[in-house]
Structure formats: C-alpha cells, structure tokens
Amino acid sequence: MTALQISEAAAASGVPVSTPRYSERIGLLEPGRTSSGYRVYDNAVRDRLEFVLAIERLGVPLGRVADVLRARDKGPCSTVRRELREQLVDQVAATLRQIQELRALERRFADGFERLDALPDQATGCSFLRAPHPFTTDPPAPLGAGAGAGAGAGAGE
Known part of the structure; x- marks a missing residue:
C-alpha cells in the first residue's frame, strides 16, 4: 500500500x-x-x-501509551501483554476508587434529601440551615462568623 x-x-x-x-x-x-x-x-x-x-x-491514558509502545518496539507480544496488563490493572484500580467516591457522594445526596424531607413546614425560617450540613460530617460554622466561614467544608471528602 x-x-x-x-x-x-x-x-x-x-x-x-x-x-x-x-x-x-x-x-x-x-x-x-x-x-x-x-x-x-x-x-x-x-x-x-x-x-x-x-x-x-481500552482506557489507557495517553501519557502511559508510550510505555506500551516502548514494550512493543523492544520485544515480543509477551512484553506488550505484560505492560498492557499493568496499565489495565492500574485503570481498573482507579475506576474502583472513583466508584467508591461516587457511592459516598450518592450517600451524602441521599442524606441531604432525607434532611430536606424531614424539614418541618414552618411559615418563617428554615431550621435546615442550622442543622449539620448534609454534605459534610464537619459541624456547621456559627452564623455570622465572618466572610469565608465554613469555606471548603467537606472539600477533603
């Protein structure tokens, strides 16, 4: 050709x-x-x-494709298979971590919905704002604690 x-x-x-x-x-x-x-x-x-x-x-990041290409350039298919297997094992592990993180986020959302559904029907005010934040296990920041109070709460989760 x-x-x-x-x-x-x-x-x-x-x-x-x-x-x-x-x-x-x-x-x-x-x-x-x-x-x-x-x-x-x-x-x-x-x-x-x-x-x-x-x-x-297959989901191998471009930055790691070069490793598989080097294996392909150097030797037999067994070398490529071994390198590609390592890459795929890493991708599976990363995917499982992401799934765990998403499940934790889903649980936090479900907790938030439960808190919303449990709110009393009040004419004024909303106690939800004084309740623990549904997306973090940290205690809520005191009201009027200044600008930026509570900023970043839950960011490490």
Whole structure:
C-alpha cells in the first residue's frame, strides 16, 4: 500500500486529523515527510497509529501509551501483554476508587434529601440551615462568623 497524507490516514482510522498530529507532537508517531514537508503515513506508521488508538480505547491514558509502545518496539507480544496488563490493572484500580467516591457522594445526596424531607413546614425560617450540613460530617460554622466561614467544608471528602 502506498503512503497516505495525514488527512487520508486519519480518515482511514476514523479519527480527526488532530489525533495523529497530537500523537506526533507527544512523540507517539513519527511519520515521514515529503520533499515539500507534508506528513506521509506508510504502513508501519499507520499500523502504529492503529495500535495507539486501540490502546486508548481500552482506557489507557495517553501519557502511559508510550510505555506500551516502548514494550512493543523492544520485544515480543509477551512484553506488550505484560505492560498492557499493568496499565489495565492500574485503570481498573482507579475506576474502583472513583466508584467508591461516587457511592459516598450518592450517600451524602441521599442524606441531604432525607434532611430536606424531614424539614418541618414552618411559615418563617428554615431550621435546615442550622442543622449539620448534609454534605459534610464537619459541624456547621456559627452564623455570622465572618466572610469565608465554613469555606471548603467537606472539600477533603
């Protein structure tokens, strides 16, 4: 197959032209150049682009794709498999942490709804503002404690 220009290679891969340009800028791709300076993608570069895209689709961050590419460049598939497995294990662990954080947030929202639903129907005032904040375990800041009082409450959760 003949070498393709960047727009043709991008179209063949189903990505915008900015994708191979960015991959080149961060050192993942090294396309050839014509005598007039246009990028050209031969089979090897297009194969590398497809490999990068496949790894990205698995959820490996671009910053870590380079590690898998180095493994691919150095040795057999077993090396690539080992490196990619490490990357995926890290991604699964990060995803599980995010799920835990989201579940904790969901519990705080549920607590907030329970507090809202438990509010007495008063003609004036709202005791909810004096109750512990539904999104933190910290005690509420005293009313009138000055500007910024209570700022950042719950930020560490």
